Amino acid sequence: MAAVTGGSSDPGVAAVSGEHTGGGVGVQGLSDAFEGVHGESRSPNTAAVTGVNSTAAGSIGVYGQSDPGRAIVGVSKVGTGVFGASDTFEGVHGESQALNTAAVTGLNNAAGGSIGVYGQSDPGRAIVGVSKVGTGVFGVSETFEGVHGESQAPNTAAVTGLNNAAAGSMGVYGQSDPGRAIVGVSKVGTGVFGASETFEGVHGESNSPNTAAIAGINHNKGFGIYGKSAEGDAGFFDGTVTVTGDVRLTGADCAEDFETADRLPCEPGTVVCATEDGRVRASNRAYDVRVAGVVSGAGDFQPAIVLNRQERPAGEHVPVALLGRVYCKVDASHGEIRVGDALTSSPTAGHAMTVRDQGRAFGAVIGKALKPWQQGQGLIPILVTLR
Numbered sequence: 001m002a003a004v005t006g007g008s009s010d011p012g013v014a015a016v017s018g019e020h021t022g023g024g025v026g027v028q029g030l031s032d033a034f035e036g037v038h039g040e041s042r043s044p045n046t047a048a049v050t051g052v053n054s055t056a057a058g059s060i061g062v063y064g065q066s067d068p069g070r071a072i073v074g075v076s077k078v079g080t081g082v083f084g085a086s087d088t089f090e091g092v093h094g095e096s097q098a099l100n101t102a103a104v105t106g107l108n109n110a111a112g113g114s115i116g117v118y119g120q121s122d123p124g125r126a127i128v129g130v131s132k133v134g135t136g137v138f139g140v141s142e143t144f145e146g147v148h149g150e151s152q153a154p155n156t157a158a159v160t161g162l163n164n165a166a167a168g169s170m171g172v173y174g175q176s177d178p179g180r181a182i183v184g185v186s187k188v189g190t191g192v193f194g195a196s197e198t199f200e201g202v203h204g205e206s207n208s209p210n211t212a213a214i215a216g217i218n219h220n221k222g223f224g225i226y227g228k229s230a231e232g233d234a235g236f237f238d239g240t241v242t243v244t245g246d247v248r249l250t251g252a253d254c255a256e257d258f259e260t261a262d263r264l265p266c267e268p269g270t271v272v273c274a275t276e277d278g279r280v281r282a283s284n285r286a287y288d289v290r291v292a293g294v295v296s297g298a299g300d301f302q303p304a305i306v307l308n309r310q311e312r313p314a315g316e317h318v319p320v321a322l323l324g325r326v327y328c329k330v331d332a333s334h335g336e337i338r339v340g341d342a343l344t345s346s347p348t349a350g351h352a353m354t355v356r357d358q359g360r361a362f363g364a365v366i367g368k369a370l371k372p373w374q375q376g377q378g379l380i381p382i383l384v385t386l387r
Helices: none
Strands: 251-257 273-274 280-282 291-297 303-307 318-331 344-346 352-355 363-370 377-385
Touching: 273 318, 291 363, 291 377, 303 318, 318 363
Parallel strands: 251 303, 318 352
Antiparallel strands: 251 318, 273 280, 273 291, 291 318, 318 377, 344 352, 344 363, 363 377
């Protein structure tokens, strides 16, 4: 027989009610072998047991304590095991002082596609993990991704890693043995994008004797590796370079870097001669056997190769075309220039002229004219063939 039995047919009157006005417990249940308080309800929209606390912040609706068992257990065959909702705070809040257990654990042992922990927030953050000394969010899977992120937003990442600590910290770290540590795949965008304001955009290192630290492979007609620099070199190789195919250069001539005499600049197209100290200056004598070539870069011709490139202030060095096509200053006042004419230095500073005296031209020929020039001074393309 029950210690206390109550009944009521009035929906506004409780079957059993307990009230304590002196600061004690309203209703207390105690059992040595079963529930201290047991509640059952046949109503589809009400709880079997309800705890309501309408006092100030910090009060508790339902409190459960068990040592060493489970303080509160929620089990449902078709519904939610435990449901928590709040207008101003966490829906479910968990804290733990144990070293090896989680404050909140989500386990789902059902078939594929089930979810251990599900978070949804509109428009806030669905799941947030914060730790002062440990891992913020840790994901492990034996058969699928440890952490999987998807996003439909056009300007945000599916997964973002930010590290604002000191130098040497990592935004995203990937390790896989023997698989691929990080893989980026995109059908219409960049597979992997790296940018840095003070260091390499993408840095690769390898200790393998047979593979590259960075490999660029294009299975279509595009570039395997593309390099571009606004001011510096597009590519730099510290070591031997092996090429198994053609080297296609878009420039027109092969030039070599020369220091200018007295550090006087020579503009592109200028005919230059060598000085006693191995520098160059604008030529000013006819049939000068010291003629060295033509300063490259005039017109729409740029050097394909510059040998012995030096880092000097602008104007103190010039690329001198030694072979190939280059635009050259000419002066037809010493004779009309026709296509195929051999050219040599002229008395006009920095200008070439047509060869009229073959005997004096030996060792002073710059090249051959590729376009005619009838009178006065001008700029024409020539084929540099020093002899």
